[in-house]
Amino acid sequence: MFTRRTALLGAAFAATAPVLLGRGIAAASESMTPVGLPADLSTLTRRKVELVRPPFVHEHEQVAGTGPQIIEFTMTIREQKMVIDEEGTTIQAMTFDGSVPGPLMVVHQDDYVELTLINPESNSMPHNIDFHAATGALGGGALTLINPGEQTTLRFRATRPGTFVYHCAPGGPMIPWHVVSGMNGAIMILPRDGLKNEKGEPIRYDKVVYVGEQDYYIPRDEDGNYKEYDSPGDGYSDMLEVMNGLIPTHEVFNGAVGALTGDNAMTSKVGETVLIVHSQANRDTRPHLIGGHGDYVWETGKFNNPPEKDNETWFIRGGSAGAAMYTFLQPGVYAYVNHNLIEAVSLGATAHFKVEGDWNNDLMEQVSAPGPIPRG
Amino acid sequence: MTDITAGSVAIIARILMVWALGAAPAVPCVEAAEPVPALVSIAAGAFRHRPAGEYLRAGFPDDAPRVAIGIDHPFEIMRDQVSAQAYDACVAAGACGPRFGAAGQAEALPATGVSFADAQDYARWLSDGTGMIWRLPTDAEWAYAAGSRFADDGLGAKTDSANPAQRWLLEYDSVAAGAADRDPVLRPAGGFGANENGINDLAGNVWEWTSTCYSRTRASAAGEVESVTENCGVRVLEGRHRAYVTFFIQDAKGGGCSLGAPPAYLGFRLVRDPARPSPFARLRAWLGA
Numbered sequence A: 001m002f003t004r005r006t007a008l009l010g011a012a013f014a015a016t017a018p019v020l021l022g023r024g025i026a027a028a029s030e031s032m033t034p035v036g037l038p039a040d041l042s043t044l045t046r047r048k049v050e051l052v053r054p055p056f057v058h059e060h061e062q063v064a065g066t067g068p069q070i071i072e073f074t075m076t077i078r079e080q081k082m083v084i085d086e087e088g089t090t091i092q093a094m095t096f097d098g099s100v101p102g103p104l105m106v107v108h109q110d111d112y113v114e115l116t117l118i119n120p121e122s123n124s125m126p127h128n129i130d131f132h133a134a135t136g137a138l139g140g141g142a143l144t145l146i147n148p149g150e151q152t153t154l155r156f157r158a159t160r161p162g163t164f165v166y167h168c169a170p171g172g173p174m175i176p177w178h179v180v181s182g183m184n185g186a187i188m189i190l191p192r193d194g195l196k197n198e199k200g201e202p203i204r205y206d207k208v209v210y211v212g213e214q215d216y217y218i219p220r221d222e223d224g225n226y227k228e229y230d231s232p233g234d235g236y237s238d239m240l241e242v243m244n245g246l247i248p249t250h251e252v253f254n255g256a257v258g259a260l261t262g263d264n265a266m267t268s269k270v271g272e273t274v275l276i277v278h279s280q281a282n283r284d285t286r287p288h289l290i291g292g293h294g295d296y297v298w299e300t301g302k303f304n305n306p307p308e309k310d311n312e313t314w315f316i317r318g319g320s321a322g323a324a325m326y327t328f329l330q331p332g333v334y335a336y337v338n339h340n341l342i343e344a345v346s347l348g349a350t351a352h353f354k355v356e357g358d359w360n361n362d363l364m365e366q367v368s369a370p371g372p373i374p375r376g
Numbered sequence B: 001m002t003d004i005t006a007g008s009v010a011i012i013a014r015i016l017m018v019w020a021l022g023a024a025p026a027v028p029c030v031e032a033a034e035p036v037p038a039l040v041s042i043a044a045g046a047f048r049h050r051p052a053g054e055y056l057r058a059g060f061p062d063d064a065p066r067v068a069i070g071i072d073h074p075f076e077i078m079r080d081q082v083s084a085q086a087y088d089a090c091v092a093a094g095a096c097g098p099r100f101g102a103a104g105q106a107e108a109l110p111a112t113g114v115s116f117a118d119a120q121d122y123a124r125w126l127s128d129g130t131g132m133i134w135r136l137p138t139d140a141e142w143a144y145a146a147g148s149r150f151a152d153d154g155l156g157a158k159t160d161s162a163n164p165a166q167r168w169l170l171e172y173d174s175v176a177a178g179a180a181d182r183d184p185v186l187r188p189a190g191g192f193g194a195n196e197n198g199i200n201d202l203a204g205n206v207w208e209w210t211s212t213c214y215s216r217t218r219a220s221a222a223g224e225v226e227s228v229t230e231n232c233g234v235r236v237l238e239g240r241h242r243a244y245v246t247f248f249i250q251d252a253k254g255g256g257c258s259l260g261a262p263p264a265y266l267g268f269r270l271v272r273d274p275a276r277p278s279p280f281a282r283l284r285a286w287l288g289a
């Protein structure tokens, strides 16, 4: 029987196959694993890490307390309908571990990342994972394509310190579609001896938050209302049309308009140093902290480069993750936005920090409250 | 509360506003062409109310004091918010501009995506069509009629005047708490229930325009008013929380600033003044004098 699901599976494989062939990897899907000398990891210890939902980040050391380890992660791919704005607009999202973005993974340079990726039977499509931090096999994408009801384990060595995007890349037109349906996240690979300032001196953060920015392309009906679909496949051709126009209908932080505002606003206090990891897997963005700065910014996210200092706005290239470190100096409510302000205000790319502490009149003071203009 | 100068300024501002909106009163029609919506009678009386606007005490933002406000005359207020069907009849008649996001919306739902100027146009059209005087309620009238559904925006906390951030954080949390259980789906009249006066859907997910202008009051530490500045280009909306929105905005979802939770939908209901007054009285009513 030819169902929508088999059609989708077929489309995905058809789209993937030429890529695999072009790279000289065996075409038969059951023997995709390339053969090489087995790595000897017998001396390494293993550590299992439970991932947490963004903007939160799992516990980790900033300076590695041991030599390189094998860090084990598990992520389950979830295809799920998600509400993405306050009007109740939905998307048939594809996610790593049920959130957009997927969780931030944190390891140290020279650790081995060992990810078990699960595609439950209840899903409708094949998925994989491409780590920008990994070397070879399309970032692991060529080794991890799994159908519903399958799982796979990939190991790669974290050779370069920095923040890097990961995303699903199941081939051809499926790639951007899966990515703009939410299937992306980031990994942070810390130098073993931690972060350093421009002089090479160690610097630390008190808290890390992960902001994943997502562009959505939701089709509309004749009346201009957003359409709703029963399965990802139902919306595919409509969404592709919107995607090809390159103008997102939504540009949001952590999956939905308001996901990091109101009751979900991030919190800090005066004197606290926060590291903000910001990823955008598909489209350029320019984070800005209104009323604050980037004390140290790794705009490209790569920690072997000295950080820039005192930034007002920093650029995150589509398909990358960057990191900004800031110590809050003044209490209040801060907006953290994509400083294309149309995208921030109209499309949703706004987050808030609520910051407690004492006001510093030396940094700022209202000398005269608003009032009538004096006469004469 | 306002001194004479500020009061005059307010009246002049209202005249300018009416003039700017082209709202010169027309002679009432002899025939009632439009059906009269269901109304709820509100008796005259008095209540304590925290007026809208920003309040500075000794230069620092503070809760405005609650004051005794007299409702000198009884009035009638629409039981339901103006419906999409009712508003769109005005659009069809060429007397009102199109709503924002109206396409494909059920007629029984409240009219949303309307600006203050749209609401004024509708009131004028309905007044012409019914031979009665319809107008937006003032903020105080709305609160008086809303009773237990009125959300007082006093923070009730003694904040440290040397740290303005304390108040910003309290306000943020207060608005966020109100927004937390927000249901974005519009409901037909009665969907959010009636208050103790039998008025439907107050403080549901449609905010309602009032005729009250945004104002900033400066008071001394002892609470003596030193100046009041009114800006009638921005009007007060009532709903789950008080909001201040520029008169031509039809949809505030995107927010007028980077902070706080904006109103979900902008709509309105009107009040009908008791008697059928002379054109002169109509003019006075329009000017809010």
Ligand SMILES: [Cu+2]
Binding pocket: A094, A126, A127, A128, A168, A169, A170, A178, A183
């Ligand atoms: Cu995928």
